[in-house]
Amino acid sequence: MLSRVAPWLASRRDGATGPTAGLTLRVLAGADTGALLQLARQDAVANVFILSHLETAGTAAPTGGGASIFGVFDGDTLLGACWAGANLVPVQLDPELAGLVAAAAHHSGRRYASIFGPAEAVLALYAALEQLGCPAQEVRGEQPLMSIAGPPLIEPNPALDFGQLADFDRILPACAAMFEEEVGYSPYLGGRDYYSRRVKSLIRAGHSLVHLGPGREVVFKAELGAVTADVTQVQGVWMNPAFRGLGRSAGYMAAVVVLAQTVAPVTSLYVNDFNTRARASYERAGFRQVGTFATVLF
Numbered sequence: 001m002l003s004r005v006a007p008w009l010a011s012r013r014d015g016a017t018g019p020t021a022g023l024t025l026r027v028l029a030g031a032d033t034g035a036l037l038q039l040a041r042q043d044a045v046a047n048v049f050i051l052s053h054l055e056t057a058g059t060a061a062p063t064g065g066g067a068s069i070f071g072v073f074d075g076d077t078l079l080g081a082c083w084a085g086a087n088l089v090p091v092q093l094d095p096e097l098a099g100l101v102a103a104a105a106h107h108s109g110r111r112y113a114s115i116f117g118p119a120e121a122v123l124a125l126y127a128a129l130e131q132l133g134c135p136a137q138e139v140r141g142e143q144p145l146m147s148i149a150g151p152p153l154i155e156p157n158p159a160l161d162f163g164q165l166a167d168f169d170r171i172l173p174a175c176a177a178m179f180e181e182e183v184g185y186s187p188y189l190g191g192r193d194y195y196s197r198r199v200k201s202l203i204r205a206g207h208s209l210v211h212l213g214p215g216r217e218v219v220f221k222a223e224l225g226a227v228t229a230d231v232t233q234v235q236g237v238w239m240n241p242a243f244r245g246l247g248r249s250a251g252y253m254a255a256v257v258v259l260a261q262t263v264a265p266v267t268s269l270y271v272n273d274f275n276t277r278a279r280a281s282y283e284r285a286g287f288r289q290v291g292t293f294a295t296v297l298f
Helices: 002-013 030-043 048-057 095-107 119-131 165-183 192-204 249-260 276-285
Strands: 024-027 068-074 077-084 087-091 114-118 138-149 208-212 218-227 231-239 266-270 288-297
Touching (some): 030 048, 048 087, 068 095, 095 119, 165 218, 165 231, 192 218, 231 249, 249 266
Antiparallel strands (some): 068 077, 138 266, 218 231
């Protein structure tokens, strides 16, 4: 990928004007890991995705699966970055730098499923990509980023617990149902095996939270989708339709907080602004807005 981006970088260095004049962009290498960590730690909640990757991989170098991280530099100083894998995820990226990253992402030839992260950077990236001929299927421009540190405000539902591999065949359909409700298509379109491995990996890591009812059906489930020593990000919150409207969501979310805080002291999530019921449940449990995310689906 770097070889395809390099010619574009050279053209930016020759005679560029405006806020990006004199800046360079390149794929980060292992030697850039410390600088990326320092950048991402400026907002440990908003940047939990990349911090989780760095804790797991230990390096900012490209992954064996082909994902890489673009970095924008002023001399030797890393100003902003962006994960470029199946999705684009900006890291402390000033919107004025988004055009540089968007052009590099476009010229890489890779297809991206989405852009998600802090709203201003995400929307600036999409505006630049749209001009390059990459229209979105959907833009969710305002998603409150919420977090809680300390105990929940209400009594947690004691039925919620960590998922077990023995229950994988029950958990997987619930995960798939949640995914399809959220994005509008089946997670199996790219292959059932890949998604199944992802769900199994979450269970093995202790990042699957589930309540199985008397018939061993999933009543409620959620996952810790990104995890660091300081912050977890809750994803995949889903209530079985047969149990909706009974006022149980907030108690389950309080239980999510209790279980998540056995892993890290701060629990976070982001939610669509139009999902007023979910937002009310999160607020009852004690979550408060600390920023705004956006998601662009391609």
